Amino acid sequence: MFDLPLNPATGAGDWLRSARDRLEAVGIESASLDARMLxxxxxxxxHSVIVAEPNLALNDQEIERLEAMLSRRLAREPVSRILGWREFYGRKFEINPQVLDPRPDTEVLVETALNKVDQHFGPAHAxxxxxxxxxxxxxxxxxxxxxxxWTGCATDISSDALDVARxxxxxxxxxxxxxxxxxxxxxxVTGPFDLVVSNPPYIASEELRGLMPEVQNHDPAVALEAGxxxxDAYREIFGAASTLIAPGGLMILEIxxxxAARLRSLAADTGLIAQDHQMQEFCDLAGHVRVLLLRPDAANG
Incomplete structure (x- = not known):
């Protein structure tokens, strides 16, 4: 499995190169980053220590531990699942098999929520x-x-997930x-709230089989599949919106x-007006619209 001697003379740089090569061999595009994080x-x-001492000697116990972690990644388990944490919006978050692995795309929702509340209510608004x-x-x-x-209320159907959030x-x-x-x-849940946010499940049932193994085999299905x-999840959320959003309040959802087009129409049917989603601030790094910004239709209120 490991192509170098398992002895104290084996260096960190040697292991790093070997791990990268093996990850690349099974088609993992992020091989270099993944190997370094492991x-x-x-x-x-x-990271500074590895940069300063690329030939830092590893003992047998350290190599055994690294090899066990690498074996899991070679089996297409996400690095975040192996480590038990994911960096999100500049902070480290604990994760486990009961919760969705946070995605960089969801940072667009957080950024939009912060900016829109400041613009809509003023930066000093509680x-x-x-x-x-x-x-x-x-x-x-x-x-x-x-x-x-700010103060918040957060819901989940899973007590295990709420333990992680706590x-x-x-x-x-x-x-x-x-x-x-x-x-x-x-x-x-008793409203109303100035802001309602959610990253609900939004994968169609037939699309689950086409997901990458890192997602399909390691994220909880309940956090992915939506009919x-x-x-389906958006229908549930839109149906409750009138009792949750305060007059003049906002709803911001990941999609x-x-x-986008289908959800704009679905939202309108329940008395919610969507803001223009061609704006760059609602897009992820790939240019896809990732956030739906909604307000109650005053005419229906």
């Missing part, structure tokens, strides 16, 4: 928000960490401003890369 976490060392289907809590915790004057809230010192509720979507057309 090395740093496996040795509990900062926003009260609801995060529906919080999972790891990455959205709610990030909002609270960025805005010390731990992340404590880690980032926002637990006293976050209420966690175990419910399906927002059933029974035949991928819109699939091709769902």
């Amino acid at each position: 090395l740093l976490d496996g040795l509990a060392l900062p 926003c009260r928000f609801l995060d529906i289907g919080t999972g790891s809590g990455c959205i709610a915790v990030s909002l609270l960490a960025e805005r010390p004057g 731990a992340n809230a404590a880690t980032h010192k926002v637990a006293d401003r976050l209420e966690l509720i175990e419910v399906n979507w927002a059933s029974g 035949a057309d991928g819109l 699939g890369a091709t769902q």
Whole structure:
């Protein structure tokens, strides 16, 4: 398996190159980054040490630990799952098999929410928000960490997921401003809220089989699948919007890369008006619209 002697003379740089090559051989595009993250976490060392000492000797125990981690990645388990954490919006979040692995795309939602609340209500506004289907809590915790004057409520159907969110809230010192509720979507939650956010499931059932193994085999299906057309979760959320969004409030949702037009229409049918989504601020790095910004239609209020 390992093509160098397992002895103290084996260097960190040697292992790093071997790991990169083996990851590339099975078609993992992020091989260099993945190998480096495994090395740093496996040795509990900062990147600066590896840069300064590329030939740092590894003992047999360290190599065994690194090889065990690498074997999991070669089997297409995500690096974040192996490490047990994911960096999101500049902070480290604990994850486990009960929660969705946070995606960089979701940072667009957080950035949009922060900016739009500041623009809409003013930067000093003590926003009260609801995060529906919080999972790891990455959205709610990030909002609270960025805005010390805000308070939030976050829901999830899974008590295990809420335990993860609770731990992340404590880690980032926002637990006293976050209420966690175990419910399906927002059933029974008392509004209204200035802001409602969610990254709900939006994968159509038939598309699940086409997902990368890192997603299909390691993210909880309940956090991915949303019925035949991928819109079931949005129907639930839109149906409850009138009792959740305060007059003049906002709803900001993450959406699939091709769902904007259909969701604009679906939202309108429930009395929600979508803002223009050709604006760059609503797009991910690939240029796909990732955020739906909605307001209650005043004419229906």
